[in-house]
Each structure stands twice: as C-alpha cells, then as structure tokens.
Amino acid sequence: MQVFGLYNYWVVIILMMIGLYVVIASGNLIKKIVGLNIFQTSVFILYISIGKLDGGTAPILVEGVTSYSNPLPHVLILTAIVVGVATTALGLALAVRIHGAYGSIEEDEIQEQDNAS
Amino acid sequence: MSPELTAVLAVIVPFLGSIGIGLLDQYPNPRETVTLILAATLFLLVLSLIPAVTAGHHPGLRLVEVMPGVSLALEVEPLGLLFALIASGLWIVTSVYSIGYMRGNHESHQTRYYICFAIALSATMGVAFAANMFTLFVFYEVLTLSTYPLVAHKGTDEAKQGARVYLVLLISTSIGFLLLAMLWTWQAAGTLDFVKGGILRDRVDPGLLPLLLALYLFGIGKAALMPFHRWLPSAMVAPTPVSALLHAVAVVKAGVFTVVKVTIYIFGIELLQDTNASTFMMWIAAFTLLAASLIAMTKDNLKARLAYSTVSQLAYITLGAMLVNTTAMIGAAMHIATHAFGKITLFFCAGAIYVATHKTQISEMNGLGRVMPFTYGAMLVGTLSIIGLPPFGGLWSKWYLAIGTLEASQWIMLSVLLISSLLNIAYLLPIPIYGFFGKTSGQPMATSIKEAPLPMVFALMFTAAGCVVLFLFPGMLYGLTALLF
C-alpha cells in the first residue's frame, strides 16, 4: 500500500524518464522541446505533490478546517512554470531560425550541412 | 649612483633599449647603433659594480613581495657579477659580429632579432643578479621565451621544429622539475632566498636531499644534463651569433650558474658534504661529460659538434659543483668564464666560415684555413683553450677542477676529466689542423673565397685574444670567485 500510496511520485519519475528519453533519443528539434517540456512538467508535479497535504484544503482561513496544504511550493512552481514557458518559446524561436538557416530541423541533416561547409 | 640602482638599471636598460630598437625598425644604421650603445652602457654599468663587490658588499634591493616569503629581489654577489661581466662584455663583441653576420647573410626580420637579443640580455642580467630562487626562475623563463624567436629565426620548417624542441624541453624541465623543487623548498624552509650556507639544513629529511637535488639539477634544463640536453643541438638552427652568445654563453651559462647558486646558496656546501647527497648527480654529470664528448666525435656538422662539446663542457661545471669543495667550486666558476671565451670564439669562426663559404660540414672545410688564416688562427686558439692547454685561459679552470677532485679524493672523477680532455683533442683539434693542412677534396678551392666581413673577423680575433688574457691574468677571475667563500 505504501508504494501505491505515493503513486504521484511514481508518475513524476515515469514522466521524467520519458521526457529525458525523448530529449536524448530524438533528432528532431521540436520533439526535443516537447521532451524537455514533459521533463519539466514532471518537476512541476513534484513540487505540487510536496505542498499537498492529505485531506488538507486550500490555504484560506475557513472555520472548522485545521489542515491546510502548503502554499509556498505552489507559488514557487508558478515561477518555474513561467520559466518553462519562456524556455519553450525561446527554443521554438531558435528552431524557426534554424529552419530558416538550414532548411531542416533534423539534427543529423544540420550536422551534415555543417560538415559539408 | 648607488650600486643597488645600478643593478636594477642593468636589468632594465637592455629591456628599455629593445623598445628603442623596435621604434627604429625602418632605419638599420641607427638601430644597430642603439644595440651597440646598449651593449656598451650595460657593460659599463656592470663594471661599475666591481668596487662595491670586491669591497665585500652585496648591494641588494627588494622590489616587491609577490607571495609570503616569495619576492622579486636583486642582489649582486661575486659569482653573479662574474657571470654578468662575461655576458655583457661579450654582448658588445657579439653585437659587432652580428652586424657583419646578419648583413653579410641578408637575413630577414633583423629588428625582431635585435629586440629579442636585448631582452635576452636583460633576462641574463636578471638571472645573474637574482637574490632568490623565485626571481631567478622568473628571469630564467623570460630568457627561454625571449630566445625562442631567435632560434626559430629562419622560419623554415627545420628552424620551427628545432625551436619547438628547444622551447618544450626547456619549459617542461623548468616547470616540471624546477618549479616543483622550488615549491618543495618553499614549503620546507618558508623562503627561497639565497643564503650563504643554504636554507635547507634540518628542514628536509637528509634521505630526500638527493631527490631534491636531482629535481633541481634536471629542472635546470639549461645546464643540459643528460637526458635533457637535446634542446642545445636543436638550438643550433639559430643564426650563428645567437649560438655564439646565447648558446655558448648566456643561456647555457645561466643554467650552470643556477646550478652553482643552488649548490652554494640553497643547499649549502657543508650540508651536501655532510650528507653525501650530491654523489648521484656527480655521476650523472660525469656520464654526460663523457657521453657528450663521444657523440661530438660523430658529428660532421660543425655547429652540432660544437653544441655537443658545449654539453660536455657544461657538465664540467656541474661536476665541479657536485664535488662540493671550495677548490672545485672555484674551478667551476672559473670554467664559466674560460669556456665562454673559448666557445664563443669557435662559434664566431663557424659563423665566419658559413658567411664566407656557406659550408656547414666539417668534411667540406679541408684547406679552408689557408684562405681564411685569421679565422682559423682564432679557431686554433679557441680549441686549445677549451682543451685546457697553456698559454690559454682554459688551463686554469681545469686545473682547479682537477685539484678539486683530488681534494674530494674522487680518483675516478679525476680520470674522467683527463679522458675527456683527450677526447676534446680528438674531436676539436682536427678541425683547425685539417683547415690548415688538409687537402681540398674534389673540386679546387673557389678563388672567390676570402675572409668574412671585417666586423666578424675583428670579433673573433678579440675573443681569441681574450683566451690569452685570461691565461696571463687569472688573478682577477680567481679573486672574484674566491670571494664566494
């Protein structure tokens, strides 16, 4: 039960591995960015899980409630999400520029052109 | 002018002068004039230090403390003064010779040549007047770097290759061994100052002293102890004046000078005597001495033969230092001077032959003496002086070295010295003999061959005369070196 009870952490680990695998294994720049996104998302879930308390509620003072979730990790991850969005945007922009310059977004084709020149 | 200031000036004047040479790039005559003025000024500066030193003072100056216990500092002591005198005095002669050689040979990049030469002299003065091992090390490295462009001067693949060997061997020994030895010393003694009697007593385990000494001596690659001697033959691709002043006098003597300094002022003679730490390095020196002589016999290229002869003669000095008694030490110090005059003469002759005939191989030089009598006469003088025969200066240093071996009861070393002198005769004397009496092989001697340009002949006659003067008046030399103790 203990293992299953922490299923969200398993999700984090699985997502993280999938993300990393995509980043490493795929030669397509857009797919790399997708992989990077999945990888980052896993960490977002990690943070959200840390803050969540079993049976706790949102940290708004309400009568009759004694246990609240910790808001701080949630706030932190909001920042990280923004950073993630910025990274994705920049990555995509670079991919567009690379496509303009090389006419391809496949790593091996770009490599070939670089070697040829 | 105070002697302290003079010592500082001696180091910086050639350096500043090199800037002047650089500015006169387009004007060869004023440029060479600057070189000559610099050389003369430097010699006068060094000369003016003699009274203070013979009076027993050691004028010195601490410039800046770089790290705790490690500072840039100058100090004039007798051995350094002797070395500085020889280097700066011979610079004048070499400059005259250079002008003849560089112009006679239509060399390119002459400005770079004179700039680097001046910087090298600046570094030599720094080595001579260093008050501690760190300062010496700094100038030692500057000397290596500033002579690199001189060795690579011709810019051919051969020259670049030779210069690479030169640089890599000298820098790697100095960084790999010498710096390590210095750091060890610094850690053990907390200082790197040259102190009479040494700084290592009771600070380093006596069992480790031979190792430290080996690190020092192999680290001083300029002393050309085998197996780290290859740079010297490689340096022979340089123009001959460079080989003459730098690779027979300034650079190599900076090496053995450092060896003597380390022996006297870092280890201390008594410490080495008490612990017998120098025995191993003495054998290395003896081996180098004989092996280099044997290799020299196989070389047909004149400069290569002279280079191996230098390796062998440098080992005399190292051997003298490793015998660790005052007589041998005096012999070693005197050999710095006498060998300098002898060997520079031989190199000057080699350069003169090259400029006049473009010949480099000894086997092609038969009979040349008859058309170049002055050159070959000087060569004979230089040869005899290096062999150690009267009436030439080389006799005295070998004399003291031999007595030093007797004092140390090193009979084997005495025989090494004697065998080596025989070998000297075998590989050096035939050159002038065949020059004068040899039959010109093959085609008849071209009638166009005559003596080299006048400045060159003048220079080589002058240094040859120096060999005689050193024989007649050894007192000055002995007086200075005896002040060491």
Added chain:
Amino acid sequence: MISTQLPALQVVIPLLAGPTCLLLHHSRLSWGLATSASWVALFISLALLDQVLATGPISYELGGWAAPWGIEYRIDEINAFVLLIISGISAITISFARASIEHEVHNKQVYLVYTGWMLCLSGLLGIAITGDVFNVFVFLEISSLSSYLLISLSRDRRALTAAFRYLVMGTIGATFILIGIALLYMMTGTLNMSDLAARIPSVSDTRTVKIAFAFLTAGIGLKAAMFPMHFWLPNAYAYAPSAISALFAGTATKVAIYLLLRFFFTIFGVEFSFETMKLDRILLPLALAGIFVASTVAIFQTDIKRMLGYSSIAQIGYMVLGVSLVSVTGVTAAILHLFNHALMKTALFVALGCVFFRVGSVTRGDLAGIGYAMPWTMGAFVLGGLSLVGIPLTVGFISKWYLIVAALEQQMWWLAGLVLISSLLALVYVWRVIEIAYFGTPGDRSTEIKEAPATLLIPTWILITANIYFGVDTSLTVGVAERAAQALLGNVS
C-alpha cells in the same frame, strides 16, 4: 541611505537597464546605457567588497521581509569577490563590445545584444548575491535564457545550433537544480541558505537529502561545464560573437563554480559533502580527467575560439581540483583561479575579438603571419597565453603555485606532478597559435590586414595589464581568497 541599499541596486540596475535597452531600440544608445550600468555595477561591487572586508558579512532583506519568509541577500567574502569578478569582466568587455558587436551582429539586432547582456549580467549577479536557493534558480534561468539569446545573435548560423544545444543542456541542468531544491525543501521546510545549513545536519542521513545533493551536484556541474558534462561549451563559445564569448568565459562558468562552493561548503557542510558523501573521491579524478582530456582535445582544434573553449573546460578542472582537496589552501587556490582564469581567458577572447574584427576568422590557417600585421593584438594574445600556461609574473602562475602547495600539503606528490605536466599541454596549444602567428607564411590577404582600432585595443590591454599586475601584487586577490576560504571551511567546524 543609499549605501544600505547597495545589495539591491547591484542587481536592480542592470535588470532595469535591460528592458530599457529594448525600448531604446537604438544600437549606440543601448550600448551607452548598458556600459554605464555595467560600470555602476562594478563600483557597487567594489563598495560592497570594501564593506564586507571592513565590517564582515552583510545581510539585506529584500523588500523589508525578514529572512525565513522574505528573500535574504547575504554577502560575505566569497560572493563579494565573485560579484567583483562578474561586474569587472562585464564592464571591461562591454566597453570593448561596441565596435566588435556592430561588426559581428546584424545591425538591426545590436540593441538586442545589450538587452540580453544586461539581463544576463543581472542574472549572474543575482546568483552570486542571493541567500535564497530558489532565488538562485530564478536568477540562473534569467542568465541562461539571455545567454541562449546572446549566442544565437551571431551571424554564423552554427551559433543557432550551438545555442539550441546549450538551451537543452542548460534546461536539464537547471531542472536538476530545481529538483534538488524541492527535495531539500521537503526535508527542511526552508529555502534560506543559512537556515538550510542549520537544519540539514539533523536530516542528513535520509536518502532524500542525499539524492538532493546528487541532483544539485549534477545540475550545477552541468552549468559549470564540469567534465564530463561539458559538451555544450565549446560550440557555444566558438560561434557566439567574440565579445559574448569573452563575457561568458569570464563569468558564466565562474558563477557555477561559486554555486558549487556555496552548496558543498556552506549549505551541506564539509562533513556531509566530503565525509558522508565522499564527494572528493569523485571530484578529484573527474577534475584530472577533465584537465588532461580537454587540454589534449584543445591541442587539435583549428578554430582558436573552440580551442579556448576546451581550454576553459580544463581550467575549470583546476578549480574543481582545488575544491576536491578540501583544505583552506586548496579552496583558496580554487577561488584564486576563479579570479585569475576570468582575467586571462577574457583577455584571450577579447584579443581574438580584435583578430576577428580585422581578419574575419579565427581559424589557425588564417592567422599565419598575423603577428606582424597586428603586433599589439598578438602581443596581448601572447601575454594572455603565457598567463594561461602559468609563466611567472602572470596570474596563471599564482593560481598554479597555490594549487600545488595545496597538493604538497597533503603529501600528494603525484598530484603536484600531474598539475605541472598538464600546464605543458597548455603550452603546446598556446604555442601552436603563437608559432603560426609569427612564423607562419602569410596568405595573400595579409597585406590588407591592419592593427585593430584603439577602442578594441585599450580594453584588451587593460585586461592584459591586470593579468600581470595581479601576478605581481597578489595582496588583494590572495588576501580575499584566503579569507573567503577560511569562512567557507570555518562555517562548519
């Protein structure tokens, strides 16, 4: 009082200058603003260092919120020194940048360079100044994102792929750091560095903390281009505009090394990092492998900027080596080398920038005979190169001296020997450039090549002079580095 607000201003001034450059939308005006902001940042960091040396560490509550809730800026000897390095290098390279950037970046994009530059600067300064680990992450991303931008602005299309690769690697590294921070927060409930340092010992035997340590080490190591996590660096340095390479060479990896020091020594503590986790046993071989492998690879590079990139990886190895000795002298050597390497590598990149300005290339073949066409530039390169090799009277010698003394202190003779041997590799790759520059046969175009203009030469020679000055007068650098090392190691015991 303005002087009490200096810590905030240190970061805020470049942070505001960045968007303003964007709004100005004008090359020269943006440059002027960015340069002034950079110099102001330098003076602020000087004032801060002075204050720290005089009165001890400064604690500053951002926005007036006290430490556990608000963000604390905490400045002690080590980060005051790092701030000085970053702002100093930035101020000098940006003074150099104007002509060089206009030459190497498309006209319409020049203002973007200075926008990115300012953001990058504020990010780097922020990492160094903050006392809050999450804040570290935020500033790290500010500096990283802007550096991807800066690299991609080069006219060379290969810069785009280099920037992309850096983006992927950098993001993975930053995310690792984020994970590490999350795990630490999970166990201690705080993000403040000094609170973390106080609370970690009580939970240090849990697996979570150990994994956090592993993630942080890997993440920061990636950012520092620590061998074998260095693959992003050579191309990024090689294809970025010269001034940008110079900036990064002197600052970006240095800040990452600072973070390593901060996390290992201040936050986790010597006992945990080096006794429980035995990190030194990993760092030492990696550092040595990095030094030798990267130096050897550098020898075979034909693009000189790429060569210097590999050389940087090797030099980072020296810093890590100093850290892995876990002694005051070792850490002093690491901090000294942080400063010294910033000086020499920036000087070299800036000199190459001058070459690129005139020659339009920095491949070895194009440099043949350039020593005579550009005597001042190549003179600077030679001196910088000698500093890299560690010839006495240059800063490189001082670093090496302390590193070897640190090794000898622990009777590690073999290590001292290896360090000395490795500097010979540096000699080889530096000398290959010098040889071609002075003894190579000049190509056809060589007669058109002139010396670089004074606006480029003056900053270059300021850096070279600094290389020599700090190689002779070491009282400032060694003094500060020693105090910083004592503070880092003393905190724990």
